[in-house]
Amino acid sequence: MVVTVLSLHQLRCFLATYEHGSLTAAAAELGYAQPSVSEQIRALEKTLDVPLFRRVGRGVVPTTMADELRPHAERTLAAADEARRAVASARNFETGTIRFGMFGTARLYAGAGLVADVLERYPGVRVELIGQNSTDVQEDLRRGRLEAAMIAVPAASSEGMSVTPVAKDELVYISADPAHLATPVTAHRLSLAKLVMPETTWRAVDSTRMVLRQMLHETGRNPMTRIEVEDVETAVELVGMGLADSVIPKGAAVQLLPRLAPGAGYVSLRPRQYDSLAVVHRAGATLSPAARLMIELATARIRQIAEPYDPR
């Protein structure tokens, strides 16, 4: 024997029939031919193994089983409709969650503004800015947990990833000693400086570190840090206390120095060095509207702060 399975369509036919007391009327309402509705009802009666209507000369009359079924049928259809609506409204950013990866320097001074931008346009959404470190974010992207991200990359290339640079963020030398800031800092001076550097856990892969290593390597110097800390804020505070100097993205310096190290200032490196801020996602993926939105907003916001990307 063939087992049919409960379907929303059957429930719709059932309710229309129940309300009209007539298969013909139900079929008219649903836009089907009468035998089609008849068949659905029969199928439903078969799957539930219960008579739902008594066929009496004119029209049909619901049985007590039908009375029992009706509220549940309505609830089920309502739930299904609710599901549709929930997804539809999420798709239109009226509700739902927008998740975006954003690591380190970018998030540090564009994060709050970016969230504000999103909420202004779509007040109903939840926003998640994900990412401790660019390595983590890359991992999340690779595993599919994140669809797209804006991160700092030392070079604009990564395996299997589409990397689109949108801005460059200058790396500046910060110090509480005005003498250290009189002229741009060369690789030579940098190699002699007492430095405090953040992102200790990620020091091997951190984008700023990689840029500095590259700079020093070209002049035959070795990087040497006096203090290692985890977060940029701590590093800046230590600079403010005159215990060391540091190199951080200019955007971070502008934002953090007045607050955490009022007496300190910054100066460029010579030659100037840059982090590249890029939009990254899996190569070959078609981006969702949410991701496109975030990329657009994040790009605009970043470009207000950092210099536009200039391919050298």
Added chain:
Amino acid sequence: MVVTVLSLHQLRCFLATYEHGSLTAAAAELGYAQPSVSEQIRALEKTLDVPLFRRVGRGVVPTTMADELRPHAERTLAAADEARRAVASARNFETGTIRFGMFGTARLYAGAGLVADVLERYPGVRVELIGQNSTDVQEDLRRGRLEAAMIAVPAASSEGMSVTPVAKDELVYISADPAHLATPVTAHRLSLAKLVMPETTWRAVDSTRMVLRQMLHETGRNPMTRIEVEDVETAVELVGMGLADSVIPKGAAVQLLPRLAPGAGYVSLRPRQYDSLAVVHRAGATLSPAARLMIELATARIRQIAEPYDPR
């Protein structure tokens, strides 16, 4: 473009995939081949017009849309399941409503007991005993509002109906005057009596009246009532007050006389007359379990009180 429509099956596939993070695992759980689940998910994504999973090298990862959909999908499937269970338990008389037609004399003294019988066996059900008068009940049966009924019928026959007599209920003469009860009451004495008769609205079709008309007609007498009332209780009270005598089913007399007319008694007619208590339903209908249950219990209950049907 073809529009697919949301289906429970799609939601099931979606949830399985969401939970396992894998189409293959979902297919295994659901007992399908992997491409089948894949197809369902794709259909669902198409009907909702949103991507639900990102296909990443190994497995699939739910998008935020999927996060949004999941609770609704669960609720919808739960509601559908609830519907199944509700009907199933109603079918097993664990809950739900049992509706049964039962008119006049039968209900009068078997109704409460019958309801008790049903509730004892199936504590969860609702019971509806429907019917003011047998004519109403016949109408309800014909229109399909009632599936089956136990009613008093003058003769065991009715158009388009299956009538199965189960008992006969003797009609007795009741009076507060002992002299009236000394010997069985003949048609002659009946035609001379001052009578109060109930069921005024239905006097033309009432089963007891039809039996009496038949009895008097055979001896050339005309029926004559002194008082017409609607319900048997009132008639019995009037008999108790000595204002008139009456003819009612014996079961009703046994039950009502001690309570409503303590001084009154009853005596048979000569020849004895009977209402026929019969199970009635539409000819050719297959009866539901609920109806069969009610017929069984009502028959048992009635036979404890009235004499078994004896085809003459």
Added chain:
DNA sequence: CAGGAACCCTAGGTCTGACCTATGGTTGTG
């Protein structure tokens, strides 16, 4: 009371879509 209207059902035919197996392309792993 005959005819028609308003229902239902059945029969038989078309076509979508649910499902399968087989196979090819990616990705991650020993």
Added chain:
DNA sequence: CACAACCATAGGTCAGACCTAGGGTTCCTG
């Protein structure tokens, strides 16, 4: 670098969702 794990595609089968056409009741009406 081969292998395992996983998803997508292709192509074929079959159930079932739909239709039209027509037959049987019931009920109303002239």
